[in-house]
Amino acid sequence: MLAAAVQACSVVIHWLCALLTRQNPLEMKRVKVVVVGAGVVGSSTAVCIAETLTNCSVTLMGDRFTPDTTSDIAAGILICAPFPDIPLERQQKWFKDTIDHLLTIAQSEEASDAGVLLSSGWQLHKSVPVDKKPFWSEFVLGFRTMTDQELKRFPNHKFGQAFTTVKCECSNYLPWLEKRFRKAGGQVVKQKVNNLQELSTQGYDVIVNCSGLGAKTLVEDSQVYPVRGQVLKVHAPWLQHFIRDGEGQSYIYPGMHSVTIGGTRQADDWRLEPDPGDSQNILERCSRLEPSLRRARVLGVSVGLRPSRKNVRLERELLLLGGRQVDVVHNYGHGGWGVTLSWGTALEALSLVRQCLYQRPPSSRL
Amino acid sequence: MRVAVIGAGVSGLSTAQSIFEQYHSLIIPLTIEVYADRFTPLTTSDGAAGFWQPYLYDKGNVQETKWCKETFDYLLSFLRSPDSIKMGIFLQSGYNLCSESAPDPSFKDSVLGFRTLTERELELFPGYSYGWFNTALMVEGKTYLPWLMDWLRERGVKFYQRKIESFKELVDSGVDIIINCTGVRSGDLQFDPELTPGRGQILKVQAPWLKHWIITHSFTAGTYNAPYIIPGSQSVVVGGCFQIGNWSEQNNSEDHQRIWEAACKLEPSLKHAQIVEDWTGLRPVRSKVRLVRESMQSGQSKFEVIHNYGHGGFGLTIHRGCAQEAARLFGEILELKDWVPKSSL
Numbered sequence: 001m002l003a004a005a006v007q008a009c010s011v012v013i014h015w016l017c018a019l020l021t022r023q024n025p026l027e028m029k030r031v032k033v034v035v036v037g038a039g040v041v042g043s044s045t046a047v048c049i050a051e052t053l054t055n056c057s058v059t060l061m062g063d064r065f066t067p068d069t070t071s072d073i074a075a076g077i078l079i080c081a082p083f084p085d086i087p088l089e090r091q092q093k094w095f096k097d098t099i100d101h102l103l104t105i106a107q108s109e110e111a112s113d114a115g116v117l118l119s120s121g122w123q124l125h126k127s128v129p130v131d132k133k134p135f136w137s138e139f140v141l142g143f144r145t146m147t148d149q150e151l152k153r154f155p156n157h158k159f160g161q162a163f164t165t166v167k168c169e170c171s172n173y174l175p176w177l178e179k180r181f182r183k184a185g186g187q188v189v190k191q192k193v194n195n196l197q198e199l200s201t202q203g204y205d206v207i208v209n210c211s212g213l214g215a216k217t218l219v220e221d222s223q224v225y226p227v228r229g230q231v232l233k234v235h236a237p238w239l240q241h242f243i244r245d246g247e248g249q250s251y252i253y254p255g256m257h258s259v260t261i262g263g264t265r266q267a268d269d270w271r272l273e274p275d276p277g278d279s280q281n282i283l284e285r286c287s288r289l290e291p292s293l294r295r296a297r298v299l300g301v302s303v304g305l306r307p308s309r310k311n312v313r314l315e316r317e318l319l320l321l322g323g324r325q326v327d328v329v330h331n332y333g334h335g336g337w338g339v340t341l342s343w344g345t346a347l348e349a350l351s352l353v354r355q356c357l358y359q360r361p362p363s364s365r366l
Numbered sequence: 367m368r369v370a371v372i373g374a375g376v377s378g379l380s381t382a383q384s385i386f387e388q389y390h391s392l393i394i395p396l397t398i399e400v401y402a403d404r405f406t407p408l409t410t411s412d413g414a415a416g417f418w419q420p421y422l423y424d425k426g427n428v429q430e431t432k433w434c435k436e437t438f439d440y441l442l443s444f445l446r447s448p449d450s451i452k453m454g455i456f457l458q459s460g461y462n463l464c465s466e467s468a469p470d471p472s473f474k475d476s477v478l479g480f481r482t483l484t485e486r487e488l489e490l491f492p493g494y495s496y497g498w499f500n501t502a503l504m505v506e507g508k509t510y511l512p513w514l515m516d517w518l519r520e521r522g523v524k525f526y527q528r529k530i531e532s533f534k535e536l537v538d539s540g541v542d543i544i545i546n547c548t549g550v551r552s553g554d555l556q557f558d559p560e561l562t563p564g565r566g567q568i569l570k571v572q573a574p575w576l577k578h579w580i581i582t583h584s585f586t587a588g589t590y591n592a593p594y595i596i597p598g599s600q601s602v603v604v605g606g607c608f609q610i611g612n613w614s615e616q617n618n619s620e621d622h623q624r625i626w627e628a629a630c631k632l633e634p635s636l637k638h639a640q641i642v643e644d645w646t647g648l649r650p651v652r653s654k655v656r657l658v659r660e661s662m663q664s665g666q667s668k669f670e671v672i673h674n675y676g677h678g679g680f681g682l683t684i685h686r687g688c689a690q691e692a693a694r695l696f697g698e699i700l701e702l703k704d705w706v707p708k709s710s711l
Contacts, residue, residue, distance in 0.1 A: 112575050112638045115575075116575075
């Protein structure tokens, strides 16, 4: 009853506004939203907005799309380290929202199309960590400490954690998200954005900034910096478990068609070309964790620059751009945890966009 | 001394291996011959998924549980060696699912990281309210058997492709000890009322996103008559068929349909999996494994037979434990016959 009454009032207000502003109510513009950046964060955010805010027209804009985004290089395993200054509860929600969303896909017919699979394995530590349970331990499945018998296989490690998480392969997931986005009426535009003013000139009312490393120049955020990661794809179909060395220096992530092994964490390193020394080093470290890798054929090498920041930036701002008031929602700086936090941060970005809309003048609220 | 092993499935080959390992330096010369009408990749062991797991409960056959654990530990010891891939051995974790709570299985102390499933994990499998998670081993027959044959060949073991019609045939040719690993067709050599085929049909599919085995258990339908999904290194085996007394080695389209539907219900992502082919095998089912030695007579000749057959759906799971026991029985024979000084065994 209440909902119907609210609906009725909205319609009346809409027509009154139209009358007052001398516009044809049926032609009044829908809110134009642009999501900048078509990596996993931008794509997820675009889908959330397009599917939920049906009164908005949503455009996904980027200079690079799958398979050329940073997300495409990522192994896509859901694990992460906490940001130092963001309340843990908030980060927990991001993780939980993402894994719950992906678990549903994993157990559906869409799993293989979307590139989502369950992955069990072990996280190893050379010494017993102070915090034996990472902040997301209750959101993955079956989290527990490794038994002594399990640790026997890893003579260089004294402590370990076993659990089941999700692997989300962006070379499948991004095209799958794009399909969903288009189905919800979204528009995809390949365009490099040099500054936010451009977007205001193009008539966008809300800009959702998911530009990752690009935010460094797009919004002049000096806190953004690359952390270079090199990975190898190897053929080792007998490997069914992930193995990760505590700090994430070395990892082995079996995927649908190959096993991703890595890695490197080179801060402020902008090199996109593979480094043969890094490849050698990665193979050596990972083979020590999993000797059978010495027999694995290397299929390829890739490099990605993690869009890092001390803390992810997920907040609103109201900017005056080219004489217009434009709402900007920032959602970037996920570092190596883009896939892991993609859906959760997208949902929060959606709620920030919603807030922007509620605070707009009535004419464009509908 | 001439030893003839009849049967070239996992039991025959691994028994030949154990005997060679333990006696080749004690008995000189020790000639081991393997006779079979079917060799890899056409044996029952080849078609099986290669998943190490005994039946949930051993029904008092504690010896079998011990042999299964011995096999697990033996295979596990190869994991850090470069040979593990050549042997077809690797770890895989997964889910055992039941529709009601059940006592812990016989193998809980043999596998790695055994635990009960959490509520959230059970949510992944609607229709199942209880179960366990653990890490177990895979030992793929199509890789393991060729590895065993190479191992044996390198050590002078000879292979003969022909069907042995009777023990007598081998004894007459001068064989001293016969190792009977004839699996489901042991009845052709010696009537055994307890041996019966447990027909299994499986579908091999391409579903490389699956990294866990999922075995469901129905206490009404019986072992392996409920759906199971076992990913391997090349493909995923989908099954759920255990027909006692059915000797047909032909693939059956009704079984195919039933198995496929049940598996897709269990794992919806299979909908987009490509089915490669079906395969049917006859599990050599018996109330318990026949692993004994028997003194027999043919005309004037007395000879010794060691029986090692009737491993049902757990041949790969139990093979090493049984092979070592068969080798121990071999030693008993040697002692009895004074073929070797007692002190050297």
